[in-house]
Amino acid sequence: MLVIVAALLCLGSGFLTVRLGWRAVSPSLASILLQLSLAVGFGLGIFSIVFLAVGVSVLKLSLADLLVFFCLLAFYVVFRRSVPPESKQDALPVTDSWCLRLLTAVFAIASACAIYAAIMRALAHPHGDGWDAFAIWNLHARFLFLAGPNWREGFSPLIPWSHPDYPLLIPAVIAHFWTLLGHESQVVPAAVGLLFTFSTAGVLTSSLHILRGRAAALLGGLALLCTPAFIEIGTWQYADIPLSFFFLGAASLLCLHEKGQGHRQNNSGLLVLAGLSAAFATWTKNEGLLFFCSLIAARVIVLFRDKRKSHESPGHRESRQDRFLPFLLGAIPVLLVVLYFKRTVAPPNELFTDANHTLHKLLSGARYWAVIQWFVKQFFRFGHWLWIPITLVMVGYYFAIGSENRSLPSRQGRILRLTLLFTLAGYFVIYLNTPYEIYWHLRFSLNRLFLQLWPTAIFLFSLAVSPHGKRHTASQLGAE
Amino acid sequence: MQPDFTYFGRMHPRRVTICPILFASCCLLSSARLVLQAPRPRDVKASAEKIPRQSDLRFAELRKNLPARGVVGYWGDSALTPPAVGAYYLTQYALAPLVVERSLKHPLVVGNFPDSAAPPVPANLRLVKDFGDGVFLFAAEDAR
Numbered sequence: 001m002l003v004i005v006a007a008l009l010c011l012g013s014g015f016l017t018v019r020l021g022w023r024a025v026s027p028s029l030a031s032i033l034l035q036l037s038l039a040v041g042f043g044l045g046i047f048s049i050v051f052l053a054v055g056v057s058v059l060k061l062s063l064a065d066l067l068v069f070f071c072l073l074a075f076y077v078v079f080r081r082s083v084p085p086e087s088k089q090d091a092l093p094v095t096d097s098w099c100l101r102l103l104t105a106v107f108a109i110a111s112a113c114a115i116y117a118a119i120m121r122a123l124a125h126p127h128g129d130g131w132d133a134f135a136i137w138n139l140h141a142r143f144l145f146l147a148g149p150n151w152r153e154g155f156s157p158l159i160p161w162s163h164p165d166y167p168l169l170i171p172a173v174i175a176h177f178w179t180l181l182g183h184e185s186q187v188v189p190a191a192v193g194l195l196f197t198f199s200t201a202g203v204l205t206s207s208l209h210i211l212r213g214r215a216a217a218l219l220g221g222l223a224l225l226c227t228p229a230f231i232e233i234g235t236w237q238y239a240d241i242p243l244s245f246f247f248l249g250a251a252s253l254l255c256l257h258e259k260g261q262g263h264r265q266n267n268s269g270l271l272v273l274a275g276l277s278a279a280f281a282t283w284t285k286n287e288g289l290l291f292f293c294s295l296i297a298a299r300v301i302v303l304f305r306d307k308r309k310s311h312e313s314p315g316h317r318e319s320r321q322d323r324f325l326p327f328l329l330g331a332i333p334v335l336l337v338v339l340y341f342k343r344t345v346a347p348p349n350e351l352f353t354d355a356n357h358t359l360h361k362l363l364s365g366a367r368y369w370a371v372i373q374w375f376v377k378q379f380f381r382f383g384h385w386l387w388i389p390i391t392l393v394m395v396g397y398y399f400a401i402g403s404e405n406r407s408l409p410s411r412q413g414r415i416l417r418l419t420l421l422f423t424l425a426g427y428f429v430i431y432l433n434t435p436y437e438i439y440w441h442l443r444f445s446l447n448r449l450f451l452q453l454w455p456t457a458i459f460l461f462s463l464a465v466s467p468h469g470k471r472h473t474a475s476q477l478g479a480e
Numbered sequence: 481m482q483p484d485f486t487y488f489g490r491m492h493p494r495r496v497t498i499c500p501i502l503f504a505s506c507c508l509l510s511s512a513r514l515v516l517q518a519p520r521p522r523d524v525k526a527s528a529e530k531i532p533r534q535s536d537l538r539f540a541e542l543r544k545n546l547p548a549r550g551v552v553g554y555w556g557d558s559a560l561t562p563p564a565v566g567a568y569y570l571t572q573y574a575l576a577p578l579v580v581e582r583s584l585k586h587p588l589v590v591g592n593f594p595d596s597a598a599p600p601v602p603a604n605l606r607l608v609k610d611f612g613d614g615v616f617l618f619a620a621e622d623a624r
Contacts, residue, residue: 099497099500099501102501102504103500103501103504106504106507106508107504109508109511110507110508110511113511113512113514113515114511114514116515116518117514117515117517117518120518120519120520120521120524121518121519123519123524123528124519124523124524124527124528125519125527125528125531126528126531127531127532128531131566131569134531134535134569134570134573135569135572135573138573139569139572139573139576142573142576142577143576143577146576146577147549147576147577150549150577151577153549153577153579154576154577154579156579158551158579158581159572159579159580159581160582161565161569162569162572215500219500219503219504222503222504222507223503223507225507225511226507226508226509226510226511226514227510228510228513228514228517231514383510384510384513385509385510385513386509386510386512386513387509388506388509390506390507390510393502393503393506393507394503397499397502397503400499401496401499402496405496
């Protein structure tokens with residue numbers, strides 16, 4: 001009973017957090033689905049931090065859960081008084097053609113297949129199907145749950161390859177619910193894996209529905225739900241899918257903010273939520289830090305370039321999109337937790353311990369060739385697709401629909417494309433410098449790194465290949 | 481001014497209607513793979529017990545003979561092959577919150593040989609108890 005109440009409080013806390021930042025987006029079914037999907041990840045993220053702050057006392061943890069929920073509720077009640085009624089002006093026209101009905105049916109079949117496959121996998125492999133679940137995430141959760149005040153012993157370099165420097169969102173949220181249950185249950189990590197997997201699909205389809213309409217949402221959702229590796233890795237209880245959730249969350253919220261700006265709506269709350277999502281990515285896995293830095297760098301570059309252009313043009317004025325403070329405000333609380341963990345608990349990352357040979361590795365042509373080969377190979381294979389890689393289908397689709405049916409990237413679209421590019425470049429350099437045998441490292445991790453970026457890549461692709469209700473140019477989308 | 485578009489309406493060129501259908505068909509192929517490779521209901525129970533059999537259940541008796549926390553040594557297949565590394569991880573997973581170090585330099589050393597007979601015991605180890613199924617507890621005589 002306590003766990004059910006806690007699960008509702010977790011979802012409620014996430015939902016209230018999302019609602020606090022949610023303004024001026026159409027009150028459609030897609031909007032509600034997006035808020036609920038984001039609420040799942042945000043709620044789990046908040047509960048992981050609550051556990052770290054409070055520890056393994058059931059009473060204290062229950063009180064802390066209640067306190068967090070009611071604090072958010074109080075903020076929400078106060079905040080909502082000043083919010084103007086939501087606008088419906090963003091609703092896109094939908095033509096219920098036979099083609100759209102067919103796509104809806106195909107999407108329903110694909111969703112049913114994904115749900116069936118995910119549940120069967122979760123039932124058959126409640127401890128995860130692969131080493132990461134029991135060697136890293138659930139092991140760390142056991143230390144947090146069983147070792148009490150001595151939990152740091154589990155993050156010792158004496159346990160090789162257990163990545164003691166990995167952040168604690170997943171282990172801490174599992175330990176949170178185990179503490180409330182009073183015992184370990186594999187239902188918890190399995191449920192966390194399933195929730196993140198399908199919430200990612202929820203964020204993708206609903207945000208695309210809001211930004212580009214039903215067809216784009218259905219096609220984007222299909223591309224994700226029909227990627228077998230995404231469902232498999234999600235149910236294996238690896239952290240790559242939760243990470244992909246937060247990457248996508250940040251990307252979709254930034255684009256929604258931009259859409260609101262296009263209608264002159266003050267929705268900086270979405271920027272706060274985007275910052276929170278990007279920061280939760282850093283609290284999920286180390287690659288989140290790379291994504292966060294890439295996003296900041298991409299934003300600085302694009303804004304600098306746009307400003308230089310607009311200064312040269314007559315009638316220049318500052319755009320409200322230039323504000324980045326709300327994004328940082330949303331990120332800072334979680335970044336402080338990550339900083340605390342990195343400074344007080346985590347040993348140095350093993351990928352950067354071999355500094356003496358870095359220059360030699362970076363100058364080795366053979367290593368570049370190896371990484372390029374694997375990047376190209378995995379581009380077609382990382383999804384574990386049957387016969388036809390969806391990446392290839394997407395490339396074909398992009399060219400087949402013709403340039404007249406594509407959208408020019410908005411400013412945020414350009415920032416996010418550059419972010420993905422920088423993140424991929426970061427992965428590339430990490431492989432070049434890996435202390436492990438390079439082929440072994442590429443073989444056992446590159447597909448998962450691609451999967452981390454996959455939902456965001458589908459999101460950006462769907463934005464690019466779907467025309468708006470009225471075709472927008474880059475300037476109309478906020479680059480003025 | 482650009483013309484208005486509505487998805488897959490009559491104003492679209494035919495290829496914009498065909499392309500999504502081809503796209504969806506290619507996607508559905510992989511959905512078939514997902515379903516075909518999903519575990520069968522009759523196999524679920526046996527599959528779900530695999531990890532506990534290799535970790536928690538296998539080390540349950542040994543766990544009662546170890547301290548609640550601290551560091552113990554580990555003696556198993558020293559090769560860095562996937563089965564050997566996997567056996568070590570499963571031991572650590574089962575014995576948490578004890579830290580299991582792949583070293584013989586601790587007063588208590590866990591012996592783990594799930595797939596083979598144990599090789600000759602090193603001179604500094606004394607067998608404390610054989611728990612069966614390849615699980616042993618040793619005491620190290622020159623431990624730090």
